[in-house]
Amino acid sequence: MQSVPKVGIYCRLSIEDKNRNGDDSQSIQNQKAMLRNYCLERSWEIFDIYTDDGFSGIDRARPAFNRLLRDCEQNRIDIVLCKDQSRFSRDTVIIEQYLNDRFLEWGIRFIGVADNADTDNESYGTMRLFTSAYNEMYVKDISAKIRRTLSCKREQGQFIGSFAPYGYLIDPADRHHLIIDEETAPVVRMIFGLYVSGKGYRHIVQKLNSEAIVSPSAYKREQGSKYINRNADSSSARGLWTQSTIARMLANEMYTGTLVQGKSHHISYKNKRRKKVCPAEWIRIPNAHEAIIDADTWLRAQARLQSNTRVGTRMQTLSPLSGKIRCALCGRPMKRNVYYNKAKTIKYYGLQCAAYKSGAMNCPNTKTMSGKVLEQTILDALNSIVSQYCQTDEIRFTNIYEEQLRALEGSLAKRLEQHASAQKRLIQMYKDKLDGIIAEADYSLFRQNLSDEEQSLTLHIDELRQQIAEARGRMENAPGQKALIEQYAHFDALDRTVADEFIDFIEISMTNDCGEREIHIHWKI
Ligand SMILES: [Zn+2]
Numbered sequence: 001m002q003s004v005p006k007v008g009i010y011c012r013l014s015i016e017d018k019n020r021n022g023d024d025s026q027s028i029q030n031q032k033a034m035l036r037n038y039c040l041e042r043s044w045e046i047f048d049i050y051t052d053d054g055f056s057g058i059d060r061a062r063p064a065f066n067r068l069l070r071d072c073e074q075n076r077i078d079i080v081l082c083k084d085q086s087r088f089s090r091d092t093v094i095i096e097q098y099l100n101d102r103f104l105e106w107g108i109r110f111i112g113v114a115d116n117a118d119t120d121n122e123s124y125g126t127m128r129l130f131t132s133a134y135n136e137m138y139v140k141d142i143s144a145k146i147r148r149t150l151s152c153k154r155e156q157g158q159f160i161g162s163f164a165p166y167g168y169l170i171d172p173a174d175r176h177h178l179i180i181d182e183e184t185a186p187v188v189r190m191i192f193g194l195y196v197s198g199k200g201y202r203h204i205v206q207k208l209n210s211e212a213i214v215s216p217s218a219y220k221r222e223q224g225s226k227y228i229n230r231n232a233d234s235s236s237a238r239g240l241w242t243q244s245t246i247a248r249m250l251a252n253e254m255y256t257g258t259l260v261q262g263k264s265h266h267i268s269y270k271n272k273r274r275k276k277v278c279p280a281e282w283i284r285i286p287n288a289h290e291a292i293i294d295a296d297t298w299l300r301a302q303a304r305l306q307s308n309t310r311v312g313t314r315m316q317t318l319s320p321l322s323g324k325i326r327c328a329l330c331g332r333p334m335k336r337n338v339y340y341n342k343a344k345t346i347k348y349y350g351l352q353c354a355a356y357k358s359g360a361m362n363c364p365n366t367k368t369m370s371g372k373v374l375e376q377t378i379l380d381a382l383n384s385i386v387s388q389y390c391q392t393d394e395i396r397f398t399n400i401y402e403e404q405l406r407a408l409e410g411s412l413a414k415r416l417e418q419h420a421s422a423q424k425r426l427i428q429m430y431k432d433k434l435d436g437i438i439a440e441a442d443y444s445l446f447r448q449n450l451s452d453e454e455q456s457l458t459l460h461i462d463e464l465r466q467q468i469a470e471a472r473g474r475m476e477n478a479p480g481q482k483a484l485i486e487q488y489a490h491f492d493a494l495d496r497t498v499a500d501e502f503i504d505f506i507e508i509s510m511t512n513d514c515g516e517r518e519i520h521i522h523w524k525i
Contacts, residue, residue: 005078005109006047009035010068012087014056028053031083038081038113047077057090065089069098072108080108084115092403159288160261165254166216167292178259178289185292187213188255192293195250196300201243208241215241216249250305256298259288319349320375320499321506327353328509328520330363337368348372351508365510369517374508375494377519382491382502385523401475408471412464419457426450 011031028051039046048071050064071077080103082088088110089095099110099119110119158176167188171177187208194204208215214222253260261283293301325334334351341348349371355363426447433443502523509518 004043004045006076007039007044007079007081008047008068008071008077009039009049010051010065010080010082010088011035011049012052012055012057012062012065014054031087034083034113035081044079047071057086057088060091060094072103072106075106077108080110082110082112084112085117086115088112159259163220165252166219166249167255168289178254180290180292184216184219188249188292191246191249192255192297192301195246196297196304201246204246205241205243213241216245250301253284253298254289255291255293256295257287257289257291259283259285319371320494321371321378321503324499324503324505325351325374326505326507327355327363327365328507328518329353329365330355332363334369334508336371365508367511367517369508374506374519378499378503378506378521379491379494381521382494401471405468405471405475408464408468412461412468415457415461415464419454419461422450422454422457426454 009032011028013028013031032049032051035049036046050068052062052064055062055065068077068080072080080088085095085099088099102108103110103119110117112118159170159178160176164170164178164181167181167185168178169181171179191204191208194207249255319336322336323333326332327334330353332354335354336349336351338347338349340346350368351371351374352368353363353365355361356366429438429443429446429450432438433440438446504522506522507520509520511517
């Protein structure tokens with residue numbers, strides 16, 4: 001009688017999985033429940049549950065993962081059980097090294113429940129490589145397709161958002177068209193009216209809140225939309241109007257009847273970060289829907305918005321790096337000094353250790369750093385990181401294809417050899433029968449077995465040849481994919497969003513004798 005196998009359950013959730021809205025099928029809880037049941041149904045013993053929360057499948061430094069591998073090596077486990085192969089690893093090298101090599105050596109069986117991966121299953125060997133390469137390819141391919149479809153719809157003037165801007169509703173008769181929301185459009189007109197008549201943001205916000213007019217985010221919640229404002233500060237979360245809401249609305253060209261879309265792109269299929277597109281490249285379709293704001297009011301509002309930025313009112317214009325820059329010597333923040341050219345048309349800024357500005361004067365890092373130079377330095381560093389990321393990504397990507405092709409060609413060669421040997425044995429046996437070495441009855445039996453084997457080999461060989469042709473096709477398409485990624489992965493300007501996504505903080509050291517100074521960027525990536 002066989003003893004009860006000991007199972008190591010491995011669960012993993014990456015940060016990207018968590019961000020996926022609403023779908024918690026991947027959650028650790030769900031993975032555990034599913035795998036526990038799987039063991040229960042088979043009366044297997046659970047040795048331990050290993051959980052890595054917030055780790056990517058290509059990360060090799062996952063603590064629970066490494067503990068699992070140690071327990072495997074020490075023969076404490078008979079079966080490693082995961083939801084699917086990609087939970088275990090998305091790294092083809094790791095998959096090969098463990099599932100196809102060490103685990104066999106240690107006598108460990110691997111089971112991926114959802115994708116039917118089972119190292120005890122004979123067909124698993126050939127499927128394994130495919131699954132891991134396919135897992136990666138699939139994501140890349142699908143996201144490119146979605147992007148193409150969406151940009152096509154945008155160019156046709158179809159609204160593709162999932163919620164209408166405040167003042168509009170999605171046309172119940174056509175979800176790609178906007179209609180005026182009679183309840184909120186008057187509020188939009190009031191805001192523009194107050195602004196062009198000379199009232200400031202603060203005044204407008206106070207008026208709206210004191211009249212208890214429902215704010216855009218609160219209105220959306222009331223309408224039962226799933227909309228979540230990621231940038232929401234505490235007051236807009238409470239359903240109040242904020243100055244930034246007003247600023248965004250005043251600059252929103254949609255209110256003139258022009259459909260404006262394509263304001264940001266995804267950087268690459270691997271992350272959800274979005275890159276802002278410069279306004280000249282936005283897709284604009286005039287008269288796509290009814291205007292709430294007439295052309296005259298719109299132009300007056302824009303003129304006032306423009307003049308505001310030029311005189312530099314202390315409105316929300318948060319510098320992209322504000323709050324992120326520290327003095328490398330004393331750790332104080334570097335404070336911004338704003339100055340203008342004589343005509344007051346161009347704004348500059350410099351950064352200086354707060355010790356100097358506050359009058360403490362006890363930090364030797366006194367020289368001002370030009371904001372423009374700093375931003376350019378960061379931008380260059382960022383672009384170089386992103387392009388490196390794309391390149392390594394590309395290398396991995398073609399390697400996987402090559403590996404895939406080599407594996408397929410390897411198994412084809414093996415099958416052809418087996419096929420030839422089966423045929424040789426058939427001929428030999430026939431000769432043996434003629435020579436009277438084997439009896440007629442035995443010959444028939446052997447012959448039947450051998451031709452069954454030959455037939456299944458022929459089928460297998462055809463299948464492999466087809467898979468090889470497909471793999472070659474994929475290799476040829478790889479350069480196109482690369483161009484696509486590169487197109488989405490270059491930053492022309494450093495704005496607040498980009499800075500927030502990529503930069504934790506920056507340390508600026510003292511100027512040395514040659515007038516150089518070190519800038520240490522602490523990346524979030
Ligand atoms: Zn300092």
